[in-house]
Amino acid sequence: MPAETTLKSNAPSKYLSEVARKVLHMCSFLIVLFIYFTDKITACLVIGVLLLLLFIGNTLILSSRFKILNDIKVKYFSFLLRDNEKDGYISSNWFLLGCFLCVFLFPKYAAMSAITVLIFGDAFAALIGMKFGKHKFKNGKSLEGTLGFTAVSFLCVAAFMIFPETGNRFIAAAAASVPIAAIAELYSKQIKIDDNLTIPLTFGFSMAVFLFIFEKAALF
Numbered sequence: 448m449p450a451e452t453t454l455k456s457n458a459p460s461k462y463l464s465e466v467a468r469k470v471l472h473m474c475s476f477l478i479v480l481f482i483y484f485t486d487k488i489t490a491c492l493v494i495g496v497l498l499l500l501l502f503i504g505n506t507l508i509l510s511s512r513f514k515i516l517n518d519i520k521v522k523y524f525s526f527l528l529r530d531n532e533k534d535g536y537i538s539s540n541w542f543l544l545g546c547f548l549c550v551f552l553f554p555k556y557a558a559m560s561a562i563t564v565l566i567f568g569d570a571f572a573a574l575i576g577m578k579f580g581k582h583k584f585k586n587g588k589s590l591e592g593t594l595g596f597t598a599v600s601f602l603c604v605a606a607f608m609i610f611p612e613t614g615n616r617f618i619a620a621a622a623a624s625v626p627i628a629a630i631a632e633l634y635s636k637q638i639k640i641d642d643n644l645t646i647p648l649t650f651g652f653s654m655a656v657f658l659f660i661f662e663k664a665a666l667f
Contacts, residue, residue, distance in 0.1 A: 462577055464526040469570040471527065476566055478546055479559050490550045498543040505536050541643035548644070553651040556613050560621050561647035561654070563607075564600045564628055569646060572596035572632060586636050593633050600625045616658060616667040624653035 482490045508516045521533045532538060545565060549558040576592025583589050604621040607613050631649035635642035661667055 465573060465577055468527050469574055472542075472570050473566055475542065476563070479562050479566070482550060482555065482559050482562070487550060487555065491547065494543060494547045494550060498540070498547055501543060502536075502540055505540060509535070538641065538643060541641040545641075545643045545647045549647045549651055552648075553655070556607065556610060556617065557621075557651055557654050560604060560607055561651040563603045564625070564650050565643065565647045567603050568596045568600035568625075568628065569632060569642060571599040584633065586634070588633055588636075593629055596632055597625055597629045600628065614667075616661050619667050620654045620657035620661060621650075623657045624650045627653045 478494070481493070485493075507513050508520060517534070521528070525533065528537065542565075546562055549561045552558075553561065572588075572592040572595050575595030576589040580589025580591045582591065601622060604618060604625060607621065608618055628646050628650040631645040632642050635645045638645070
């Protein structure tokens, strides 16, 4: 079978694997709900413990003593793993770290919105980019994926209007932060920092800046 034919036949399988991966990723929205129903200290403690346990478990699996466990991981869960995760740390470590830092650094609703943008914006950027991405950037990502990230993230921000605690200034600052987070997602590979960190932290810090500017200018 020619190589080109093989690549084409593998394309649907690769896309379905990405769909499965992103569906699992979107299930982590439960963390946002947990943050909403608890206080800052409790959220930091619980997420921090989960992060520590996952990191320790991942480290043990990667050690030569427990190589059989990593072999099982690769054998049965390879459809959910990227190449660098098969013999390295899975992205859930960086996701939980991103969540922990957001809860620790930002106010409650800012942390919730940053993590929500990470979950859904990143998921749809990948899925739309893989399926419809025809205009590629030099780093392999696509204009379509970036636009998908931006559109879905704006919808995520709009959803926070249901909370009376947010207000117009919060929504405006969050909306203004979306394009900046989209740029962070687009260039995360170049700066060699996992986008589970660059997206929510860029979004959260941008929000803080915009909220300060809007407050000083007495806008919204």
